[in-house]
Amino acid sequence: MNLLPAKYGAIVYSSDIKALARFYIDLFSMRVARETPELISLVKDGFNIVIHTPPFDMPAAQFSAVKLFMTVDNLAAAREKAQxxxxxxxxxEWSNPIFTVCNIADSDGNVIQLREFSV
Structure with a gap:
């Protein structure tokens, strides 16, 4: 297992890191690379999401929204699983010659763009 920090990915703060990690594991078949009481690091195909308990009290207005994009085999099936x-x-949905996209929200309300490639 690679314990070096990933060079690319996303940090998502959550008040319930286990529930949010389960969402990404179940929906996108990600695997746990590292887990501590404060964070769960998930990986798949070189992409890393670190789900982290906020390190200190911070007003909600200071949190930045994070929008991930993830590729799925079937938009309709992914939408159903997300729910x-x-x-x-x-x-x-929006399309171009390469892929069709739609948006979902995870169990914490973070918006994720799903992409289904045509090619």
């Missing part, structure tokens, strides 16, 4: 795992699915 099953406590997230939300949005109806709109």
């Amino acid at each position: 099953q795992f406590g997230g939300k699915a949005f109806d709109d």
